[in-house]
Amino acid sequence: MKVQQEIKRGAIIVFITKYSGILLGLIVNSVLARLLSPAEFGIVGVVTVFISFFNILSDIGLGSAIVQKQDFTGKDFSDIFKVSVLISFGLAIAFALLSYPVASFYNDQVYIRVSQLLAIQVLFSALAIVPKNMLIRAQAFKTIGFVELGSSFLTGSLAIALAYQDFSFYSIIWRSIIYSVLVFLLYFISSGLKIQSGISFSGIRGVARYSSYQFAFNCINYFSRNLDNILVGRYIGNTGLGLYNQAYQLMMYPVSNLTHVITPVIHPILAKYQHNKTIIFEEYIKIVKVLAILGLPISVFTYFSASELIYMFLGEKWMEVVPILRILSVSIWIQMIMSSSGAIFQAAGRTDMLFTSGLLCGATMILAILCGVLYFKSLEKTALLLVIAFYLNFAISFYVLISTVLRQNVFKLYALLARQIPSVAVLILAYLAEKSLATDWAPAPSMLIISLGIKLCIMGLVTATFNFPLIEPYFKKLSHLKSK
Structure with a gap:
């Protein structure tokens, strides 16, 4: 019970700050999408792919190791931060130099200036790793949320102002740079990190094996997740990449922002029970149940509401994104x-098996991307092949995690998911009925809101009906408060 209370308490804090960030991000992106073209978004998307890789290089698995290792001292944190400073400056210089081969690969000199500017973001993002993970380790989720939300508001406002002044894609670039600087400074101050004299590598050596496997997994995960962007930008063009990126980002909103309400909380709390795999499994199954109850209806809702979502959040010129988003939406719940x-x-201390799982899953993802982009040369077929890869990877990943790492029966997971099939079937039938009865929505804000509101109400009613035991305690608590 104590574990669940800690997870709930942390998740509530992360939920509030994270979803405030989601709303803010949607507003900023919606405004920028109307001011900038798909090609301009595509230019930034190309460089962002490489920034993600440099972020992995800067971490080298130390972030999760800081959270996992329970006996780190202030001296250890100081030593690790000093090492991260050296790594950060080295990577920033390397990223600036990378601008020339990137410009050559994409046959566009604009990437030289863009990459050299974003080297500043690489530097400060890398410097923020140690103080941020110190805060995660201390379960200071409220502080992290306020830092990220406040920085997002300030830099989002800046980006919109710059876009109105015709700064083109540079408005997004300066937003990224200033965000990374602000976040680092606020994390550093909040973490209480004290720089001590001298340097020792004993702290790093103590987590070398754990962090090395984490780093290897991060690299594999990066290539499997970003190869599509690299190849789409090269072989289909900036406009194609802009369309594909927007579809992928909208699909990832519920994935990253629902899951990441819980995952930052899971590791630091369950790491205390790393020697008792049964507790980890029992608590994790409860989390998976919640994610399934949320994720499956959101997948169905996104599929049937793709046109309204694109028109509302991006505008009419982005309607080519709709079929891509519909395909990707089928994978939301599984992701x-x-x-x-x-x-x-990580909490079980088995980053070696995380690496093994990532290696197998990465191979299927890379094969799907290569076939979609190089053979079919189609954004929609690439999205479809990715969805198939996600389903295959689900089976692989959870077999390794549950059967091998936690020593439990993986069919307990499948039985839990199977219990959600009736609610999904009813939701699909309800949406089909709504579609046959409703007239085609007109491209006006009022009609969009009405259409989305109806679909959200249907989703809420069906989900609540089939999962009433889960929400019943909250109704009882509400009625008890009213009776007072």
């Missing part, structure tokens, strides 16, 4: 559940 599994590998 939500899979995104939480990494924290369990």
Whole structure:
């Protein structure tokens, strides 16, 4: 019970700050999408792919190791931060130099200036790793949320102002740079990190094996998750990449922002029970149940509401994104559940098996991307092949996690998911009925809101009806408060 209370308490804090950030991000992106073209978004999307890789290089698995290792001292944190400073400056210089081969690969000199500017973001994002994970380790989720939300508000406002002044894609670039600087400074101050004299590598050596497997997994995960962006930008063009990126980002909103309400909390709490795999499994199954109850209806809702969502959040010129989003939406629920599994590998102290699982899953993802982009040369077929890969990877990842790492029966997971099939079937039938009865929505804000509101109400009613025992305690608590 204590574990559940800690998870709930942390998740509530993360939920409030995270969803405030989601709303803010949607507003900023919606405004920018109307001011900038798909090609301009595509230019930034190309460089962002490489930034993600440099973020992995800067971490080298130390972030999760800081959370996992329970006996780190202030001196250890100081030593690790000093090492991260050296790594950060080295990577920033390397990223600036990378601008020339990137410009050559994409046959566009604009990437030289863009990459050299974003080297500043690489530097400060890398410097923030140690103080941020110190805060995670201390379960200071409220502080992390306020830092990220406040920085997002300030830099989002800046980006919109710059876009109105015709700064083009540079408005997004300056937003990223200033965000990374602000976040680092606030994390550093909040973490209480004290720089001590001298340097020792004993702290790093103590987590070398754990962090090395985590780093290897992060690299594999990066290539399997970003190869599509690299190849789409090269072989289909910036406009194609802009369309594909927007579809992928909208699909990832519920994946990252629902799952990441829980996953930052799971690792630091369950790491205390790393020698008792049964407790980890029992608590994780409860989390998977919640993610399935949320994720499956959201997948169905996104599929049937794709046109309204694109028109509302991006505008009419982005309607080519609709078929891509519909295909990717089928994988939302499965990605939500899979995104939480990494924290369990980490909490169990088995980053070696996380690496093994990532290697197998990465191979299927890379094969799907190569076939979609190089053979079919189609954004929609690439999205479809990715969805198939996600389903295959779900089976692989959870077999390794549950059967091998936690020594439990993986069919307990499948039985839990099977119990959600009736509610999903009813929701699909309800949406089909709504579609046959409703007239086609007109491209006006009022009609969009009405259409989305109806679909959200249907989703809420069906989900609540089939999962009433889960929400019944809250109704009882509400009625008890009213009676007072």
